[in-house]
Amino acid sequence: MKKKLSTFERQLMLDEILFYSICSDQDRQKILDQQPMTFQDFRRLSLLTDYLELEYLHRFIWDLHGYKFMDEMDRLYSQCKEGNEDLPEMLMETGRWLDDFWKQAPNITVSFLLRQIFADGLKSRRKNNITLYPGPDKGKGKSSS
Numbered sequence: 001m002k003k004k005l006s007t008f009e010r011q012l013m014l015d016e017i018l019f020y021s022i023c024s025d026q027d028r029q030k031i032l033d034q035q036p037m038t039f040q041d042f043r044r045l046s047l048l049t050d051y052l053e054l055e056y057l058h059r060f061i062w063d064l065h066g067y068k069f070m071d072e073m074d075r076l077y078s079q080c081k082e083g084n085e086d087l088p089e090m091l092m093e094t095g096r097w098l099d100d101f102w103k104q105a106p107n108i109t110v111s112f113l114l115r116q117i118f119a120d121g122l123k124s125r126r127k128n129n130i131t132l133y134p135g136p137d138k139g140k141g142k143s144s145s
Contacts, residue, residue: 008056015057019049022105022114031057037065039072044097051098051118 005013020028029035031045042065049058066073079086102114 012056012060015049015054015060019052019054019057022110023048023101024104031061031064033064037068039069042066042069043076047094047097048101051122053123 026035027041027045030037030041037045042061045061046058049055049061098118102111102118105111105114
């Protein structure tokens with residue numbers, strides 16, 4: 001007898017169905033660790049799953065790939081905290097990622113809907129829905145799983 005899916009497994013599968021039906025094959029392969037993922041890919045896919053409120057897929061990406069990029073995340077965090085001169089370019093880059101994603105949508109309806117969602121911006125979440133990860137100089141992180 002097959003075991004019943006946990007709530008997390010079920011929600012992750014639903015998130016994957018949605019995202020994999022609109023993302024590129026390369027992105028799907030990167031998420032599933034079938035192709036190498038760069039830090040830029042990690043940031044981009046984290047941003048996209050955040051905008052689309054795919055919380056379980058977002059957590060999956062962090063769980064599977066986050067440890068690979070801890071040094072880069074620490075550097076990026078420090079740059080943001082110090083108000084690094086590269087911040088405006090980083091913000092422009094995130095806008096390009098969103099534009100590229102809706103432009104590669106499988107049809108014009110999905111493209112239009114993605115543009116509407118992205119134009120609406122990130123929605124704030126209740127604190128208990130956010131996974132907290134350790135920042136630099138902090139030895140302890142907390143996950144709300």
